[in-house]
Amino acid sequence: MYVSTVSSLRLTARFGTALACAAAMAAATAGPVEDANKKLVLDFHQIVLNGGDVEAAPNYVANSYVQHNPKVPDGLAGLQGIVRELRKGAPDAHSVVKHVVAEGDLVVLHSHTQRNAQDRGMAQVDIFRVRGGKIVEHWDVIQPIPETSVNTNTMF
Amino acid sequence: MYVSTVSSLRLTARFGTALACAAAMAAATAGPVEDANKKLVLDFHQIVLNGGDVEAAPNYVANSYVQHNPKVPDGLAGLQGIVRELRKGAPDAHSVVKHVVAEGDLVVLHSHTQRNAQDRGMAQVDIFRVRGGKIVEHWDVIQPIPETSVNTNTMF
Secondary structure, eight states, X not given: OHHHHHHHHHHHHHHOHHHHHHHHHHTOOSOHXXXXXXXXXXXXXXXXXXXXXXXXXXXXXXXXEEEOSTTSOSHHHHHHXXXXXXXXXXXXXXXXEEEEEEETTEEEEEEEEESSTTOOOEEEEEEEEEETTEEEEEEEEEXXXXXXXXXXXOOO | OHHHHHHHHHHHOOSTHHHHHHHHHHHOOSOHHHHHHHHHHHHHIIIIIITOOGGGGGGTEEEEEEEOSXXXXXXXXXXXXXXXXXXXXXXXXXXXXXXXXXXXXXXXXXXXXXXXXXXXXXXXXXXXXXXXXXXXXXXXXXXXXXXXXXXXXXXX
């Protein structure tokens, strides 16, 4: 990526902006928008979801938060309520992010969530939409990890 | 990376081009690598998974395919076996992709999968790793859609 970018920049001096920019963009993966969105979502995951700091949630989540998890009401208040409830039921619950994929205003987290250290846990994907520096929409898919597998790769 | 790129731009081209390129890259979302990976994965989804054309699978999937779904054996043959089995058990099964998110060598599909038109179905996320023009690794998380929800947004 770095080499391609530098090469395309050398083109700039000789062949003009359009070609050089096209080559530079061709080498791009995540841009600064995606990087900022990832940081917001990972901070939210660490501080609010793992840390249980529901008072910090407004720093990351819009009041109008659209919720697609069928067990959680819409809005910032709905999110804070479920985090309080989950932390009360499982104070040692913890989620480890295994993959982060971002494009445009969407950030995907693929995670392993456990209620405690003995729990086999759940495989989970959360998709967040970020706009104006806040998370405005959320989808998730959650599956208990089975006891056995026909391959040796784990679910992560 | 972004800082490095901008620095290189400033060092390499000392005129207005650098700023124009930096602005263009800042606006970039998916690049052509991600676009090509998305096309490969969506074609695979449509032709092999929805279409049941297991003979076409080698056009999309590497022999060494690493499988993280705990019910499916590793490799191209493992994939072909499960597609045959699923199509036999539910010949009208169909999956509709709701979101596609790609970054680097990963492509994420968020989908609604139904065994038939009457089935409430499953929410599903598949993550594919693409290398050398083939899918080389796959993870998924699958959840039955519940009958009721506390919000009106659906799981998609």
